[in-house]
Amino acid sequence: MGRNGTFRVVAREGFARAGELETPHGIVRTPAFMPVGTAGSVKGLAPWELARLAPEMVLANTYHLLLRPGIEVVAELGGLHRFMGWSGPILTDSGGFQVFSLAQLRRVSQEGVLFRSHIDGTEFLLTPESCMDAQRRLGVDVAMALDVCPALPASRETLEQAVKLTGLWARRCRQALPAGEGPLVFGIVQGGLELDLRRQALEALLPLDFDGYALGGFSVGEPPEAMWQAVGVLAPELPEDRPRYLMGVGTVRDILEAVAAGVDLFDCVIPTRNARNGLLHTSRGPVVVKHARYRGCPEPPDPQCTCPTCQTCSLAYLRHLYLAREAAYVVLATVHNLHFYLTLMRQVRSAIIDGRFAELRQGISADLAAAVEAS
Amino acid sequence: MGRNGTFRVVAREGFARAGELETPHGIVRTPAFMPVGTAGSVKGLAPWELARLAPEMVLANTYHLLLRPGIEVVAELGGLHRFMGWSGPILTDSGGFQVFSLAQLRRVSQEGVLFRSHIDGTEFLLTPESCMDAQRRLGVDVAMALDVCPALPASRETLEQAVKLTGLWARRCRQALPAGEGPLVFGIVQGGLELDLRRQALEALLPLDFDGYALGGFSVGEPPEAMWQAVGVLAPELPEDRPRYLMGVGTVRDILEAVAAGVDLFDCVIPTRNARNGLLHTSRGPVVVKHARYRGCPEPPDPQCTCPTCQTCSLAYLRHLYLAREAAYVVLATVHNLHFYLTLMRQVRSAIIDGRFAELRQGISADLAAAVEAS
Ligand SMILES: [Zn+2]
Ligand SMILES: [Zn+2]
Numbered sequence: 001m002g003r004n005g006t007f008r009v010v011a012r013e014g015f016a017r018a019g020e021l022e023t024p025h026g027i028v029r030t031p032a033f034m035p036v037g038t039a040g041s042v043k044g045l046a047p048w049e050l051a052r053l054a055p056e057m058v059l060a061n062t063y064h065l066l067l068r069p070g071i072e073v074v075a076e077l078g079g080l081h082r083f084m085g086w087s088g089p090i091l092t093d094s095g096g097f098q099v100f101s102l103a104q105l106r107r108v109s110q111e112g113v114l115f116r117s118h119i120d121g122t123e124f125l126l127t128p129e130s131c132m133d134a135q136r137r138l139g140v141d142v143a144m145a146l147d148v149c150p151a152l153p154a155s156r157e158t159l160e161q162a163v164k165l166t167g168l169w170a171r172r173c174r175q176a177l178p179a180g181e182g183p184l185v186f187g188i189v190q191g192g193l194e195l196d197l198r199r200q201a202l203e204a205l206l207p208l209d210f211d212g213y214a215l216g217g218f219s220v221g222e223p224p225e226a227m228w229q230a231v232g233v234l235a236p237e238l239p240e241d242r243p244r245y246l247m248g249v250g251t252v253r254d255i256l257e258a259v260a261a262g263v264d265l266f267d268c269v270i271p272t273r274n275a276r277n278g279l280l281h282t283s284r285g286p287v288v289v290k291h292a293r294y295r296g297c298p299e300p301p302d303p304q305c306t307c308p309t310c311q312t313c314s315l316a317y318l319r320h321l322y323l324a325r326e327a328a329y330v331v332l333a334t335v336h337n338l339h340f341y342l343t344l345m346r347q348v349r350s351a352i353i354d355g356r357f358a359e360l361r362q363g364i365s366a367d368l369a370a371a372v373e374a375s
Numbered sequence: 376m377g378r379n380g381t382f383r384v385v386a387r388e389g390f391a392r393a394g395e396l397e398t399p400h401g402i403v404r405t406p407a408f409m410p411v412g413t414a415g416s417v418k419g420l421a422p423w424e425l426a427r428l429a430p431e432m433v434l435a436n437t438y439h440l441l442l443r444p445g446i447e448v449v450a451e452l453g454g455l456h457r458f459m460g461w462s463g464p465i466l467t468d469s470g471g472f473q474v475f476s477l478a479q480l481r482r483v484s485q486e487g488v489l490f491r492s493h494i495d496g497t498e499f500l501l502t503p504e505s506c507m508d509a510q511r512r513l514g515v516d517v518a519m520a521l522d523v524c525p526a527l528p529a530s531r532e533t534l535e536q537a538v539k540l541t542g543l544w545a546r547r548c549r550q551a552l553p554a555g556e557g558p559l560v561f562g563i564v565q566g567g568l569e570l571d572l573r574r575q576a577l578e579a580l581l582p583l584d585f586d587g588y589a590l591g592g593f594s595v596g597e598p599p600e601a602m603w604q605a606v607g608v609l610a611p612e613l614p615e616d617r618p619r620y621l622m623g624v625g626t627v628r629d630i631l632e633a634v635a636a637g638v639d640l641f642d643c644v645i646p647t648r649n650a651r652n653g654l655l656h657t658s659r660g661p662v663v664v665k666h667a668r669y670r671g672c673p674e675p676p677d678p679q680c681t682c683p684t685c686q687t688c689s690l691a692y693l694r695h696l697y698l699a700r701e702a703a704y705v706v707l708a709t710v711h712n713l714h715f716y717l718t719l720m721r722q723v724r725s726a727i728i729d730g731r732f733a734e735l736r737q738g739i740s741a742d743l744a745a746a747v748e749a750s
Pocket of ligand 1: 301302305306307308309310311335336337339
């Protein structure tokens with residue numbers, strides 16, 4: 001039994017659902033978007049700035065924290081919450097994705113992955129057991145199982161291998177961190193765009209009774225339409241009474257499509273990375289902040305936005321700070337873009353509860369299309 | 376008459392004084408330290424973060440704003456206050472110092488300085504008239520007269536030339552921006568370490584009835600003791616009923632020495648630049664944040680400090696963010712270091728009012744010496 005029932009669906013509209021996930025650090029109201037705090041910091045945000053944005057949950061990366069400052073350091077300081085000054089729920093990625101995309105000299109065996117740090121070359125062996133132990137010692141609310149995540153396109157054989165190993169590791173992850181002890185644990189469904197492999201992967205995970213189920217290995221090179229279609233089929237097949245998490249996704253459009261298919265959780269670097277690169281998300285579409293048209297623009301990035309950046313800064317000022325490479329720019333742009341994403345998720349959730357999500361999705365998609373045409 | 380009397384000395388202890396300078400955007404309580412917002416932004420601080428630190432006045436640079444985004448852009452947006460989202464007093468440096476330290480291909484004539492932008496090579500002519508006009512159009516509270524600022528050591532002849540031209544330009548600056556119109560205007564006393572030249576420079580400025588008098592050209596290469604000695608002689612000779620500003624200074628020790636000599640205003644990049652470079656100022660002396668001894672340190676940078684950084688972050692976390700080059704580090708370190716400087720200035724002012732500044736100065740100097748010995 002354990003924490004079965006820690007996820008409640010409170011409203012439905014079609015496959016879309018509004019839910020509540022109970023965690024040791026509070027309730028996560030879904031659908032929810034998790035800002036990415038890779039190394040224990042959402043880039044550019046002081047702890048109090050993140051607290052003011054009030055995301056439902058924050059994502060951090062086991063891989064990065066393992067390399068620097070080291071799990072031991074964080075654990076001895078009382079865990080990741082205290083370390084990063086964030087008192088809300090935290091989910092950590094297992095490190096699987098980063099090992100396969102960032103680290104050097106990987107040797108994958110049944111035991112685990114041997115790799116070298118991309119920072120200083122130190123050798124690490126990540127096994128399902130060490131991975132779960134690391135997340136437990138970080139004291140996070142949700143730990144992800146260790147998975148094998150191939151980039152797409154990948155051969156059928158590569159995907160089969162990934163699914164097989166991910167399944168074996170999932171069992172060991174669950175044994176290392178059984179229900180009722182420490183963090184909630186989510187299993188990860190791999191299999192690329194091959195639906196039969198995805199189903200096979202899911203079958204292997206279901207008996208392990210994970211606290212949530214994630215679709216991994218999407219948004220790794222395939223066209224968005226292919227992802228929407230696959231997620232549209234797969235999400236409804238994930239257990240109804242557990243949170244469903246689409247990892248590393250995505251654009252506003254991606255999120256709306258996935259919510260419509262019944263996905264509850266998202267994380268993505270898009271709002272924060274775009275902010276740093278000079279792209280602001282607004283209700284009128286994307287704003288390229290360095291554009292000469294904003295040179296003397298007295299308007300905020302989004303007149304409809306209630307974020308502190310839009311309350312205090314003109315586009316002219318933001319453009320100036322961006323071009324002058326002023327450090328405050330990253331703060332201002334990140335606050336705005338995250339506020340935009342988090343506000344969108346709150347609107348999506350309200351809409352599902354009020355039975356008007358289809359309408360909201362239609363409206364936003366039309367706005368996005370119009371903005372693309374106008375730009 | 377105009378704004379004669381906009382400066383009131385409210386308390387004295389020896390030569391040290393506590394004062395109040397009335398400006399269009401509020402009263403500046405002195406002694407005061409101005410954080411440096413070179414290009415219209417204190418590096419790393421969102422406007423609301425600067426507002427929370429509540430400095431008495433902020434410094435910005437005419438030179439930098441002239442080059443980028445251009446005075447016209449800021450003026451058309453309603454002035455520098457609105458542009459940078461800061462509603463308190465602003466003082467702008469005239470650009471003289473930057474022209475002589477940053478710009479390329481200077482040609483100094485009686486008319487003004489011809490120079491090329493260090494950013495893109497664009498040619499600019501800065502004259503006393505254009506300099507005053509720029510600061511007026513920025514809408515700042517205090518404009519600095521255009522000066523010639525040679526690096527030290529400099530030949531007697533170089534210093535004489537600088538004093539002579541600064542005097543001529545000061546007259547034209549005052550004519551361009553007479554008392555009672557637009558910003559307050561401060562004259563700048565040059566002359567290096569040659570006291571007779573400094574006095575000659577001051578004599579030329581006095582008839583122009585500036586709203587304040589600055590000592591420029593210090594902390595430009597000379598030993599600190601030489602500066603303390605010169606400032607100790609010169610500051611008391613500046614008009615008693617006008618604010619006295621020691622430009623570009625300095626360390627805590629520099630400030631205490633200068634306050635003791637009767638200086639009211641300071642600006643310096645030390646707290647903000649040191650923050651970015653990993654040096655935190657604390658009541659226990661300087662903290663080099665990357666030091667291995669802080670790897671697992673659960674303490675804030677300064678247990679006595681009430682800043683938001685010290686309320687939320689351990690030295691271990693700050694060290695981690697610094698080593699990982701996380702953007703949030705700059706915010707956290709800058710907030711702490713500026714809070715330290717601004718708190719020091721408030722303590723200095725209270726001490727003067729309560730007649731215990733000598734004691735405070737003694738105590739801090741002893742602490743600093745002990746810290747240096749311990750480190
Ligand atoms: Zn905004
Ligand atoms: Zn502090």
